[in-house]
Amino acid sequence: MTIKIIEGEKFAHMLIEGANNLSNNAKIIDALNVFPVPDGDTGTNLNLTITSGVKEVKGQSTEHVGKVAGAFAKGLLMGARGNSGVILSQLFRGFSKSVEGKETINAKDLSKAFEFGVEMAYKAVMKPVEGTILTVAKDSAKKAVTFAKKK
Amino acid sequence: MTIEMKTNYGKIDVSKEVVAVIAGGAAIDCYGIVGMASQKQLKDGITDLLGKENLGRGVIIRELEDDEIHIDMYIIVSYGTKISEVAHNVQSKVKYQLEQMLGLKVDSVNIFVQGVRVTNP
Numbered sequence: 165m166t167i168k169i170i171e172g173e174k175f176a177h178m179l180i181e182g183a184n185n186l187s188n189n190a191k192i193i194d195a196l197n198v199f200p201v202p203d204g205d206t207g208t209n210l211n212l213t214i215t216s217g218v219k220e221v222k223g224q225s226t227e228h229v230g231k232v233a234g235a236f237a238k239g240l241l242m243g244a245r246g247n248s249g250v251i252l253s254q255l256f257r258g259f260s261k262s263v264e265g266k267e268t269i270n271a272k273d274l275s276k277a278f279e280f281g282v283e284m285a286y287k288a289v290m291k292p293v294e295g296t297i298l299t300v301a302k303d304s305a306k307k308a309v310t311f312a313k314k315k
Numbered sequence: 316m317t318i319e320m321k322t323n324y325g326k327i328d329v330s331k332e333v334v335a336v337i338a339g340g341a342a343i344d345c346y347g348i349v350g351m352a353s354q355k356q357l358k359d360g361i362t363d364l365l366g367k368e369n370l371g372r373g374v375i376i377r378e379l380e381d382d383e384i385h386i387d388m389y390i391i392v393s394y395g396t397k398i399s400e401v402a403h404n405v406q407s408k409v410k411y412q413l414e415q416m417l418g419l420k421v422d423s424v425n426i427f428v429q430g431v432r433v434t435n436p
Contacts, residue, residue, distance in 0.1 A: 201407050201408055201411040203407075241395070241396075241397055242397070244396070244397040244400050245400060246400070246404065247345065247346050247404050247408075249397075249400065250346050250347050250396050250397060250400055250401060250404070251346050253396070253397065254346075254393075254395070254396060257395055287393065287434045288346065288347055288349065288393035288395070288396055288434075289345075289346050289347065289348065289349070289393070290343045290348055290349050290350060291343050291344060293344055296346075
């Protein structure tokens with residue numbers, strides 16, 4: 165069975181599972197932390213940030229993808245911690261802007277939202293430093309777009 | 316106008332300009348910063364006209380009597396970020412970078428958010 169369309173409920177589930185996955189691997193991310201200050205707290209920061217986002221999603225049950233994404237972005241913004249947390253909140257701010265008003269999304273919408281999120285995230289910095297989460301997001305979005313076009 | 320550090324072999328003098336450039340360079344690496352707000356309009360204006368990179372812009376180094384060093388940074392942030400967190404990131408990054416590069420202990424890094432830039436995609 166292939167999934168062609170993501171509904172609000174599924175999307176909320178994806179976010180929650182993603183956050184769980186991040187929480188489980190927070191220690192590994194801590195070990196990766198070298199920039200801007202190598203104090204080994206990236207995993208902890210990201211975990212706190214995404215937990216705040218998920219809390220916002222859980223607070224309101226909705227079938228609407230745009231609204232779920234909006235709530236997630238708001239939660240991330242309010243709970244942003246550390247450099248990576250702020251970047252994550254920007255990525256999803258762009259993402260939620262792109263899917264705003266959409267009840268369901270397909271592969272094309274999703275890839276477009278990824279791309280828009282990256283675009284937004286790059287705007288909020290004077291001198292983007294490659295090799296951070298920004299680069300990862302940029303390359304993932306690029307791949308998602310080419311893949312969505314193929315199908 | 317120098318910051319002095321004493322070692323067993325002698326002393327190391329670092330000009331305030333150098334400290335300002337390092338602090339400024341560290342700040343613009345931080346996510347959420349879109350610019351620095353000039354505090355010396357004439358000097359920064361001329362540097363701009365000459366088309367030179369000006370990392371020391373918006374950074375004021377103050378040295379008090381008892382060798383205390385305070386850094387004031389005038390930043391411009393991007394709209395839609397958690398500004399308190401961005402400011403905090405700058406503080407820790409600047410403090411860390413100065414300790415790494417110069418071995419300089421800073422007493423305080425004060426952030427002044429002078430502007431917020433809204434970008435409409």
